[in-house]
Structure formats: structure tokens, C-alpha cells
Amino acid sequence: MDLSLSLPLLAIVGATFFLAGIVKGVTGMGLPTVAMGILGALLSPLAAAGLLLAPSLVTNLWQLLAGPRLGTLARRLWPMMAAITLGTLAGSALLAGGEPALTTRALGIALVLYAAVTLIVRPFRLPEAWEPVASPVVGLTTGIVTGATGVFVMPAVPYLQSLGLGRDDLVQALGLSFTVSTLALALGLxxxxSLAGGNWSASLLAIMPALLGMAAGQRIRARVSLIAFRRAFLLGLLLLGLDMASRGLR
Structure with a gap:
């Protein structure tokens, strides 16, 4: 799908990625989720996914390479990463299939599930003995959801949070998962x-507002309650997801 952005739409895209960058700067995640949520309500999810590839890749590589234990995490999580890749390649057929109403509802459901699970489910610790089986299953499921909706977070984020990783390792593990998901989504599309030259040009333009938003978010993080910020962010995603999931049903 080739994207041609008018000036008003270009301004909306820039503002969206600046806001998404702020969320990522404050919470360490959320850029693709916010971008897909907002842009998926204005454009087709396929067009939104094409826009998020470059800023998502740059910001997640930054997060991935900033951590201290990439090799250790990659050896531990490679079954999950391999399964994410396979699942994304399979699921991308839906996103690329040209059914905007179906993919919009699927995107809405993914946003609702992520927001609801994060708001309601208490943190838990997965028994280490379950990891060899759970890791590829979670990866494959995450990949299918990623390929179908452009959202990378379910069920990867709750799963990685359940592994008992330290704060820095968790941030780096999330960066690894999101980077692999972005690359796999680009490959699948x-x-x-479904990736014309205009998509990449428009996506590259979104890198700068995303980076500026991340820098602003890192400053904001020291001045706001992280719990309150995340709750407001998730409630916004929940409402947006409900609206998108209900389209065509009303």
C-alpha cells in the first residue's frame, strides 16, 4: 500500500509519534501500541503499520543496545524470538489482505486485551520449569497478533514481566522482543x-518526532507518578480499543 500524506495528515502523524515517544520515554514501552491505536483509527491498520516501522525499529534498537546483557538474554529467549518471527510472517497475511474493517476490529480487540490484562491482572512469577514450553508458545501467539494487528505487546509483555528479570534486563528483553517483532512485521508486509517506497519515506519522517517525544518523556518521568501515568495511558487505550472493536457492529 503506497502512502501519500497531505500536510494536515503529516502533522497528525508527527503529533502521534511525538505522543507515542513520550509514552515510551516515561514507561519504556508503548510507542507502536499508541501509534497503531491512534493512526489505526484514522487510517487503515495496514497504512498505520507501514508508518510505524522505522520509528519503532530505531527506538527499540536504542532500548535494546542500551542494556548490559544482550547476549545472555538472546540465548535465553531465542525460542520466543524465533516463534515471534514465524508467527508474524503467518499473521501478516491478514494485515496485508486488504480487509480494513476486519483488521480494525482485530486491532481494537488487541488494544482492549492489553489494557485490560495490564490493569486487572496482578503481576505473577512463571515457574522456571515452564519456560522451555511457554516461551515458544507465547512467541508464536505474539507473532500472530503482531502480524494481524501491528501491535507487539500481547502476550509478550506480561510473559516477560513474569520471568523475574531485573529492571534493566526486563527493559532490554522488551527491546529485543519489540525489535524482532518490528523486523518480522516489515519482512511479512x-x-x-504491502510495503511500497512511499511507506518507507513516510515512516522515516516519523523518526524525529518519536525521538523528540522519547527525550521529553524521559524528562517527564522524573516529575510524574509512573503509576498514575500508566493507568491513564491504559484507560485511554481501553476506550480507543473498545471503539475500534465495535465498528461495524453498530
């Missing part, structure tokens, strides 16, 4: 012929 390209495989289905």
Missing part, C-alpha cells in the same frame, strides 16, 4: 507486497 514486504513478502505480501
Amino acid at each position: 514486504a513478502w505480501h507486497g
Whole structure:
């Protein structure tokens, strides 16, 4: 799908990625989720996914490479990463299939599930003995959801949070998962012929507002309650997801 952005739409895209960057700067995640949520309500999810690829890749690589234990985490999580790749390639057929109403509802459901699970489910610790089986299952499920909706977080984020990783390791593990998901999504959309040159040009333009938003978010993080900020962010996603999931049903 080739994107041509008018000036008003370009301004909306820039503002969206600045806001998404703020969320990522404050919480350490959320850029693709916010971008897909807002842009998916204005454009088709396929067009929104094409826009998020470059800023998502740059910001997640930054998060991935800033941590101290990439090699250790990659060895531990490679079954999950391999499964994410396979699942994304399979799921991207839905996103690239040209059914905006279906993919919009699927995106809305993904946003609702992520927001509801994060708001309601208490943190838990997965027994280490379950990890060899759970890791590829979670990866495959995450990949299918990523390929179908452009949202990388379910069920990868709750799963990684359940592994008992230290704060820095968790941030780096999330960066690894999101980076692999971004690359796999780009590969899947390209495989289905859904990434034209205009998509990459528009996506590259979104990098700068995303980075500026991240820098602003890192400053804001020291001045706000992280719990209150995350709750407001998740409630906003929940309402947005409910609206998108209900389209065509009313």
C-alpha cells in the first residue's frame, strides 16, 4: 500500500509519534501500541503499520543496545524470538489482505486485551520449569497478533514481566522482543507486497518526532507518578480499543 500524506495528515502523524515517544520515554514501552491505536483509527491498520516501522525499529534498537546483557538474554529467549518471527510472517497475511474493517476490529480487540490484562491482572512469577514450553508458545501467539494487528505487546509483555528479570534486563528483553517483532512485521508486509517506497519515506519522517517525544518523556518521568501515568495511558487505550472493536457492529 503506497502512502501519500497531505500536510494536515503529516502533522497528525508527527503529533502521534511525538505522543507515542513520550509514552515510551516515561514507561519504556508503548510507542507502536499508541501509534497503531491512534493512526489505526484514522487510517487503515495496514497504512498505520507501514508508518510505524522505522520509528519503532530505531527506538527499540536504542532500548535494546542500551542494556548490559544482550547476549545472555538472546540465548535465553531465542525460542520466543524465533516463534515471534514465524508467527508474524503467518499473521501478516491478514494485515496485508486488504480487509480494513476486519483488521480494525482485530486491532481494537488487541488494544482492549492489553489494557485490560495490564490493569486487572496482578503481576505473577512463571515457574522456571515452564519456560522451555511457554516461551515458544507465547512467541508464536505474539507473532500472530503482531502480524494481524501491528501491535507487539500481547502476550509478550506480561510473559516477560513474569520471568523475574531485573529492571534493566526486563527493559532490554522488551527491546529485543519489540525489535524482532518490528523486523518480522516489515519482512511479512514486504513478502505480501504491502510495503511500497512511499511507506518507507513516510515512516522515516516519523523518526524525529518519536525521538523528540522519547527525550521529553524521559524528562517527564522524573516529575510524574509512573503509576498514575500508566493507568491513564491504559484507560485511554481501553476506550480507543473498545471503539475500534465495535465498528461495524453498530
